[in-house]
Amino acid sequence: MQDILNEIKAVGSVIGSYIHINGVAEIHSDLPKIFLKKIKEVGLSVDRVIKVNESTRMQANNIELTYDEATILIRPIDIDASLITFCETKANKKLVNMTTGMLANELRDAVVAIRKGGTTKSAAQKPAPVTQPVQPPVQQAPPEPVQTATIDVNKILHGGPLAKNLQAFQDALAMAIGPISDMVMKDTVTSWARAGECSTARLPNLVNMLCKEIDDSSLENEFRQAVANHMN
Known part of the structure; x- marks a missing residue:
């Protein structure tokens, strides 16, 4: 193959x-x-x-x-x-x-x-081993669902105060990884936004997250150079 x-x-x-x-x-x-x-x-x-x-x-x-x-x-x-x-x-x-x-x-x-x-x-799923019957566990009340803030990633990318910076990031990412850059950018920005404020102070953190997704030292260096002038 x-x-x-x-x-x-x-x-x-x-x-x-x-x-x-x-x-x-x-x-x-x-x-x-x-x-x-x-x-x-x-x-x-x-x-x-x-x-x-x-x-x-x-x-x-x-x-x-x-x-x-x-x-x-x-x-x-x-x-x-x-x-x-x-x-x-x-x-x-x-x-x-x-x-x-x-x-x-x-x-x-x-x-x-x-x-x-x-x-x-189907082959990867092995049959469950035969075990002796056990007493059912005591039922506990399900935990309260965790409330998470809704992230409007399109608004962050295209309508927020960092739209120009993020567009430069998007262009640089497309040069590095090609046609899946849009999906990667949206997923990563969503995770980044959930972790804290969307501000220029946290752009280095976003760059690091995107470099982790690129996962290639040469392409990472090219990406960092391309976005270096768009961090403020």
Whole structure:
């Protein structure tokens, strides 16, 4: 499988690929770590698109999603598996699609092999051990629900006093991690806002949180340099 991913990544401007196999827990990808937190959600969304494609009998061998930061090319392998390739916007998409098309048979064989020997969600769940019956515990009153403040992340990002700073952060994050930057930015700003006041004094803390999400020392340094002039 890794050889297939390496061959695809050898095409210029390819960030990496993810082979999504519905029901298989193990992740097969050469994408940067930051992508892996959301990649399964992308795979499940692709599943729905492919199933619609099958039900309508449309002959769509390739699906393309275009963003400002990157392009996502999707090639169905079968009804429950797909190859998802992240590219820079300047990538030669025809060459990428031609390469993945040439690897179609190898991809199908690899998916079949993974299904036979891979760890599936159902297989990963071991049956509960047989135990002797025990006395039921004394019922206790459920704890009072913790009240949490509602965070309007869109207002913070686009309408708050830090909107310009955060837009600069968003742009720098997009340069570092590509098309999932919007999701990462919203999630991180929400966590940051819950932890304290949204102020310039706490922007260094937000930068550290975003760098933790980037999880790549070289990209972290580039991100810090890009936002250095937007901390006040």
